[in-house]
Amino acid sequence: MKQLLLTLxxxxxxxxxxxxxxxxxxxxxxxxxxxxxGKLPDGTAVDQYTLVNANGLTAKIxxxxxxxxxxxxxxxxxxxxxxxxxxDNLDQYVKGHPYFGATxxxxxxxxxxxxxTLDGKTYTLACNDGPNHLHGGIRGFDKVVWTAQPxxxxxxxxxxxxxxxxxxxxxxxxxxxxxxxxxxxxxxxxRLDYTAKTDKATPVNLTxxxxxxxxxxxxxxxxVLHFNADDYTPVDDTLIPTGQIAPVKGTVMDxxxxxxxxxRLLELNNSPRGYDHNYVLNGKAGKLRPxxxxxxxxxxxxLEILTDQPGVQFYxxxxxxxxxxxxxxxxxxxxxxxxxxTQHYPDSANQPAFPxxxxxxxxxxxTTTVHRFSVQSTRAPGATW
Numbered sequence: 001m002k003q004l005l006l007t008l009x010x011x012x013x014x015x016x017x018x019x020x021x022x023x024x025x026x027x028x029x030x031x032x033x034x035x036x037x038g039k040l041p042d043g044t045a046v047d048q049y050t051l052v053n054a055n056g057l058t059a060k061i062x063x064x065x066x067x068x069x070x071x072x073x074x075x076x077x078x079x080x081x082x083x084x085x086x087x088d089n090l091d092q093y094v095k096g097h098p099y100f101g102a103t104x105x106x107x108x109x110x111x112x113x114x115x116x117t118l119d120g121k122t123y124t125l126a127c128n129d130g131p132n133h134l135h136g137g138i139r140g141f142d143k144v145v146w147t148a149q150p151x152x153x154x155x156x157x158x159x160x161x162x163x164x165x166x167x168x169x170x171x172x173x174x175x176x177x178x179x180x181x182x183x184x185x186x187x188x189x190x191r192l193d194y195t196a197k198t199d200k201a202t203p204v205n206l207t208x209x210x211x212x213x214x215x216x217x218x219x220x221x222x223x224v225l226h227f228n229a230d231d232y233t234p235v236d237d238t239l240i241p242t243g244q245i246a247p248v249k250g251t252v253m254d255x256x257x258x259x260x261x262x263x264r265l266l267e268l269n270n271s272p273r274g275y276d277h278n279y280v281l282n283g284k285a286g287k288l289r290p291x292x293x294x295x296x297x298x299x300x301x302x303l304e305i306l307t308d309q310p311g312v313q314f315y316x317x318x319x320x321x322x323x324x325x326x327x328x329x330x331x332x333x334x335x336x337x338x339x340x341x342t343q344h345y346p347d348s349a350n351q352p353a354f355p356x357x358x359x360x361x362x363x364x365x366x367t368t369t370v371h372r373f374s375v376q377s378t379r380a381p382g383a384t385w
Contacts, residue, residue, distance in 0.1 A: 028050060028052045028058065029052065030052050030053060030054050030157065031051075031052060031157055032049055032050070032051055032150040032157050032158070032159055033049070033050040033052070034047055034048070034049055034050075034148075034150075035047065035048050035050070036048070037062050037063075037064070037090055038089060038090030038091070039090075040064070040090075040094060040145070041094070044145055046062055046063050046064045046090055046145060047062065047063050047148065048060055048061070048062045048063075048069070049061050049062075049063075049148055049150070049159045049182075051156075051157045051158070051159065051182065051184040052157065052184070053156055053157060053184045053185065053186050053188065054186040055186065055188060056072075056074070056080065057071075057072065057073050057074075057184060057188055057373065058070070058071070058072040058080075058184075059071050059072075059182065059184050059190060061148075061159065061161070061182055062090070062093075063145050063146050063147070063148050063161065064090060064093060064094075064143075064144075064145055064146075065093070065101075065102040065103060065141065065142040065143060065144070065146075066102070066103035066141070066146045066148075066161040066163070066180055066182075067086075067093065067100070067101045067102045067103065067142065068084060068086075068101040068182070068208070068210055069084075069086045069087070069100075069101055070082050070084065070086065070327070071083055071084045071190070071210070073188075073301060073373050074375065075299035075300055075301055075375060076299065076300030076301075076375045076376060076377050081216040081299065081301075082216060082327065083212055083213055083214050083216055083301065084100075084101055084210050084211060084212060084213070084337075085100050085101075085210075085211035085213065085326055085327075085330075085332055085336065085337040086100045086101050086211075086326060086327055087100070087326055087327060088326075088327050088328070097324065098211075098319060098320070098324075099135060099142055099209035100209070100210070100211055100326075101208070101209065101210045101211070102141075102142035102208070102209045103141055103142065103146075103161070103180050103206065103207075103208060103209075104135045104136060104140065104141060104142055104206065104207045104208070104209050104341070105136050105140060105141035105163075105165070105178055105204070105205070105206045106136050106140070106141065106165055106169075106170065106172050106176060106178075106202065106203070106204060106205075106206075107133075107135075107136055107172075107203050107204065107205045107349070107357065108135055108136070108205045108206060108207040108209075108313075108341060108343050109134070109135065109205065109207075109278070109313060109341070109343060109345075109346040109347070110129060110132045110133065110134050110238075110239060110240055110346045110347055111125060111132060111133040111134075111203075111346075111347055111349055111350065112131075112132055112238075112240045112347050112350050113127070113131055113132060113133075114126060114127040114131075114132060114133040114171075115350075116203065116349035116350050117350075118173070118201055118202075118203070118349070118358065119201055121173075123171055123172065123173060124171055125137055125170060125171040125172070126138045126170060126171065130238055131238055132238055132239070132240060135209070136170055137170035137171065138170065139169075139170060140170065141163060141165070141178065141206075142209070144163055144165075146161040146162060146163045147161070147162045147163070148160070148161050148162075149162075151181065153183045153185070155183075155185045155186055155187065156183050156184050156185035156186050156187075156189075156191075157183070157184055158181055158182060158183040158184070159181070159182050160179055160180075160181045161179065161180050161181075161182070162177065162178070162179045163177075163178050163179075164176070164177050164178075165177075165178065167199070167200065172202050172203070173200045173201065173202050174198040174199050174200030174201065174202040174361075175198065175199050175200070176196055176197070176198045176202060176204065176359075177196065177197050177198075178194070178195070178196045178204075178206060179194065179195045179196070180192055180193070180194050180206065180208075181193040181194075187372075188372065188373045188374065189370050189371065189372045189373070190370070190371040190373070191368065191369070191370050191371075192208055192368065192369045192370075192371075193366075193367075193368050194206045194365070194366065194367045194368070195364055195365060195366050196359060196364070196365035197359075197363075197364055197365070198359050198360070198361060199361055200361065201358055201359070201360045201361070202358070202359055203348070203349045203357040203358055203359070204357055204358075204359045204365050205343055205344045205348065205357045206365070206367065207313075207341045207342055207343045207369075208341065208342075208369070209339055209341060210339065211317060211336075211337030211338065211339055212294070212303065212337060212338055212339070212340070213336060213337045213338070214294060214295075214296035214299055214301040214302075214303060215296050215298050215299050215301075216299070217330065217336075218336065219262075219333070219334075219335040219336055220261055220316070220317065220335055220336065220337060220338050221260060221261050221262025221265065221335055222260050222261075222262065222296075222297065222298075223260065223261050223294050223295065223296050223338065224258045224259065224260055224261075224294065224295040224296075224297065225255045225258070225259065225260070225261050225292070225293075225294050225314075226255055226256075226257070226258040226259075226292065226293045226294075226295075227248075227255040227256060227279050227291075227292045227312075227314075228281060228282050228283070228289070228290050228291055228292065229248065229255075229256070229279035229280055229281050229282060229291075229292075229312070230247060230248060230249070230256060230280075230282055231245050231246060231247055231248060231279075231280040232245075232246060232248055232253050232277055232278060232279050232280055233245060233246075233277070233278045233280060233311070233345055233346065233354075234246050235277065235346075239276055239346070240346065240347050241278065241345060241346050241347050241351060241354075243351055243353060243354075245280055248279075252264045252265075252267045252268055253275075253277060253279075255292075258293075258295070261275070261316055261335075261338065262335070265316065265335075270318075272318040272319060272321075272334065273318065274315075274316040274317065274318030274334075274335065275314050275315060275316040275318070276313070276314075276315045276316070276318060277313070277314055278311045278312070278313050278314075278343070278345050278346055279292075279311060279312050279313075279314060280310065280311055280345075281307070281309070281310060281311060281312060285308065285309065285310035285355060286308050287308055288306050288307065288308045288368060288370070289306060289307070289308070290304065290305075290306055291305045291306060291307045291309075291312050291340075291342065292304075292305050292312055292314075292340055293305070294338070294340075295376070299375075300375045300376045300377065301373065301374075301375055302373070302374050302375065302376060303371060303372070303373060304371075304372040304374075305340055305342065305369065305370065305371055305372070306369070306370040306372065307342040307367070307368070307369040307370070308367055308368055308369075309342040309343055309344065309367055309369065310344060310345065310355045311342075311343055311344060311345050312340050312341065312342050312343065313339065313340070313341040313343055313346070314338070314339070314340055315338065315339040315341070316335055316338050317332075317334060317335050317336055317337045317338055317339075318334060318335070319334075320332045320333060320334050320335070320336055320337065321333070321334060322334070342367075342369040344356075344357045
């Protein structure tokens with residue numbers, strides 16, 4: 001099986017699991033800390049759970065959308081920085097946003113023309129992205145309140161979020177009980193474990209939609225990206241896969257060797273220009289394996305993602321246009337964040353050649369994605385960047 005060069009040690013000076021340097025104190029004691037975050041217009045309370053590991057890494061997740069609002073990780077000098085886009089308060093999330101940090105469901109990504117046929121019956125969904133259905137519809141899992149419960153984790157701290165989606169919600173069949181466990185390990189990994197069960201056959205494709213910026217500010221065009229993927233799924237003008245599995249070699253999609261996100265972005269001809277494509281991962285789906293890594297030379301932060309999913313949707317923040325003001329007054333312009341959504345392929349419900357997203361009664365949907373964080377203290381000798 002092919003493995004990422006970065007995973008095999010392309011970087012010579014990565015930190016040990018205790019990424020926060022000695023003497024850099026955590027802002028909060030290790031553990032899980034619950035606090036009120038606000039109320040929805042109907043009065044429903046929303047809570048925030050802060051996870052802090054033994055090294056001071058900190059993740060903050062709210063029950064609205066099981067959404068990660070902050071993730072703090074040290075740079076090469078030990079300075080903690082928030083590396084995800086988002087807002088300072090609940091009201092801004094409720095007003096609408098491009099899925100910052102949210103848990104996506106019932107089906108992440110697009111379904112062509114808002115329709116699919118399952119067991120001889122055609123289901124009609126909302127078309128909330130031009131002619132297509134996107135990320136579960138008008139009120140997907142990103143816009144509901146999940147229940148939350150801290151759970152034990154042998155290697156860190158964790159919270160389990162649960163949502164019961166009723167039969168017919170957003171047009172989908174079956175009552176679906178979905179969970180996602182956020183675990184922040186003492187090895188500096190953010191682990192997301194998803195499960196789902198249903199009482200009727202239904203498509204399921206859960207993912208996380210965090211916008212990452214390892215520098216903490218500015219654009220991400222100089223971040224170095226490396227994919228463990230030799231193929232991708234080409235799309236039509238509405239971003240629906242054509243059904244073809246195509247090689248990336250020699251194309252603007254090729255990140256099989258590390259290179260900056262912006263190195264060939266201007267060669268794309270979509271509008272707004274940028275990446276919004278599904279990569280077909282090397283290796284066997286169902287097995288946790290290296291998927292993609294991203295490195296920021298300025299901060300020294302390295303993010304490596306492992307998943308058991310067959311694909312990753314890479315999105316370069318093309319639709320960010322400077323109209324959103326985020327945390328600490330930051331204005332989010334185009335390319336100020338990137339998403340790496342581990343998933344089944346887009347429109348799988350209508351593409352029988354793609355890995356199936358159909359979950360049936362008596363079966364359990366399970367998938368895991370790991371975000372592994374480390375730093376490089378100096379530029380690695382011989383590194384391609």
